[in-house]
Ligand SMILES: Cc1ncc(C[n+]2csc(CCOP(=O)(O)OP(=O)(O)O)c2C)c(N)n1
C-alpha cells in the first residue's frame with residue numbers, strides 16, 4: 140500500500156491513540172467500579188483488543204452501521220459514543236444511553252450508527268446483514284460492520300446471515316475479533332482451523348486474517364473490505380487475531396489457559412506497539428504521548444464523576460417503555 | 468441429610484446419575500474445565516472425564532439437537548443451556564423435535580433427554596439473561612417441566628428427570644445456586660408431578676414457584692407475626708402438575724395468592740388460576756384468586772428497576788394482607 144501510514148500522520152496518530160486509550164481507561168474504570176461494588180451486573184472487558192475497533196471504525200463514516208457484542212465498550216467508543224453517557228448507563232443512571240434499562244450488554248449509541256451491543260452470541264450478525272439489506276434497498280452507500288467474537292462462528296445465526304448476505308451481495312463486513320477464546324473454548328480447538336478466515340471460502344466471500352494488535356494491519360484489511368462493500372461488491376470476512384487479557388467476565392478463574400500465555404500476549408500490547416511505531420516514525424514525541432495519555436485520563440475521570448452525579452434511572456414509566464408509541 | 472448448596476446438589480445428582488448409569492453424559496458450553504458458568508459442574512470433568520463431560524462450541528441448537536439424537540438411540544444425555552434465555556436458539560429442537568418425536572412416531576421411540584437451564588433475574592444481567600420462561604416449555608405437549616426451589620429438590624428432581632423416558636426441562640434459578648439447605652443422602656428421588664407444602668396455615672394459600680417459594684416462606688413468617696397464617700405450596704413440577712394438592716390446599720384456606728417471577732400475561736399462574744376456577748375449589752373460595760407476578764416488561768439492568776419488576780418479599784406480604792383483610 141502506498142497510502143501514508145497512520146503512524147506517520149500526526150493528526151491520525153493522535154486520534155488513534157486517544158481512542159485506544161479512551162477504551163482502555165474506560166475498561167479500567169469499569170473494572171475498578173465493579174471491584175468496589177459500585178457497579179451492578181456483569182462486565183466483559185476488551186483490554187488488549189483496543190486496536191481492532193479503533194482501526195475498523197476509522198474506515199467508517201458516521202452514518203455507517205455497526206453491530207456490537209457483549210464485549211462492546213470498545214466498539215461503542217470507537218464509533219464515536221460519549222464515554223460519560225456510557226458510564227452513566229453502566230452506573231444505572233437516567234442519563235445513560237439506555238436510561239438504565241440496558242446496561243453494559245445492551246449499550247448502544249444509535250446516533251453514531253451503533254445498533255447495539257448484544258447479550259446473545261451472534262445475535263447481531265443477522266441484524267448487521269439486515270441493516271446492509273436496508274442500506275442497499277434504500278439506495279444509500281452505507282456499510283454495516285458486524286463485530287463478533289470467534290465464538291459466534293459456532294452459532295447457526297452466523298451461518299444463516301452470511302449465506303443470505305453473500306447471496307444478495309450485501310454491503311456488510313463480518314469482523315471477527317478472534318481473541319482466542321469463546322469463554323473457555325479455544326477457537327483453535329473449536330473450529331480446527333489454523334486460519335479462521337478460511338471459513339469465508341465455503342460461503343463464496345473473500346476472507347482475510349490480520350494481526351489484530353497491529354492498528355495499521357487491521358485498518359488496511361478493514362478499509363479494503365469496507366471499500367468493497369461500499370462499491371457494491373458484497374460482503375467479506377475479516378478476522379482480527381487478538382487476545383483478551385482479562386477473564387471472560389467477573390466469574391472467570393482462567394482455568395483453561397496459562398499465566399505464561401497471558402503474559403506473552405500482554406507483551407503484544409496494541410497501544411504500546413502503536414506508540415513505538417509513532418516514535419520510530421518521529422511523528423510525535425514522547426512528551427506528546429505522555430500528554431495524550433494525561434488528557435484521556437482526565438477526560439475519563441471527569442466522565443466518571445459526572446456520571447456518578449447524574450440522577451438514578453427511574454422505575455415510574457417502565458410499563459410505558461415496552462412498546463413504541465403509535466402515531467395518532 | 469447433609470447441608471449443601473443448590474449448585475452442589477445439582478452436581479451431586481449429576482455425579483450419582485453418571486455413576487449409576489453409563490448412558491448418562493453431559494454436554495454444554497463451558498461445563499468442563501471452566502466448571503460451568505455458575506460453577507454447577509465444578510470438578511466433574513476431572514471425576515468423569517472429558518468423554519462424559521463434553522465442552523461444546525456456542526451452539527445451543529446443535530447441543531439440544533444432538534441430545535435428542537443421542538437420547539433416541541440409547542443414551543441418557545443431560546444438556547445444559549448456559550442461560551435459559553438461550554433456549555430461544557434451540558427452540559426448534561426443543562419444541563418441534565424433542566417434545567413431539569415420541570408422539571409423531573406412534574410411540575416407537577422415546578426421547579429421554581434432560582435440558583437444564585438457569586433462569587431468573589436478580590443478577591443485573593438485563594433483558595436477555597434474566598427471563599423466567601417456564602410458560603414457553605409448559606405450553607408444549609410432550610415436555611415435562613420442573614422448577615426446583617430447594618437444594619434437596621434440585622438434586623431429587625434432577626435424578627427423577629434423568630430416569631424419566633421423556634424430555635424434561637429443569638429450570639434452575641440463578642439466585643438459588645448459592646443458597647443451601649439439607650439434602651437427602653444417596654440417590655433419593657423427588658418424584659415428578661408431586662407438589663410440596665413446606666408450610667401450613669389457615670388464612671390463605673400461597674402457591675409459588677422457583678425463587679418465589681423461599682420469598683413466600685419468608686413473607687409467611689412476617690405475616691405470622693401479625694396473626695396471618697399462610698400455607699405455602701410449591702408445585703415443583705409444572706408439567707405434569709399436581710392439581711389435587713393445589714386444589715386441596717386452596718379449599719383448606721379459601722384464599723389463594725399465586726406468586727411467580729415470570730411476566731403476568733399467559734404465565735404459569737394464569738393456568739393455575741384457571742384450573743382452580745374450573746374445579747371444585749371455586750365454590751370454596753372466599754375471595755377472588757389473586758396473582759402476584761413480574762410486570763409485563765423485559766428485565767431492566769439498573770438494580771432499582773430490576774427489583775421493581777419482580778415480586779419481592781414485601782410485595783408478597785402486602786398482597787397477602789390485602790387478600791385476608793379485604794375478604
Ligand atoms: C446464544 C448465547 N450462548 C451463550 C452465551 C454465553 N456467552 C456469552 S459470551 C460467550 C463467549 C463468546 O465468545 P466470543 O464470541 O469469542 O466473544 P468474546 O467473549 O471472546 O469476546 C458465551 C458463551 C450467550 N451470551 N449467548
Ligand SMILES: [Mg+2]
Pocket residue numbers: 288289290316317318319320321322
Ligand atoms: Mg472470543
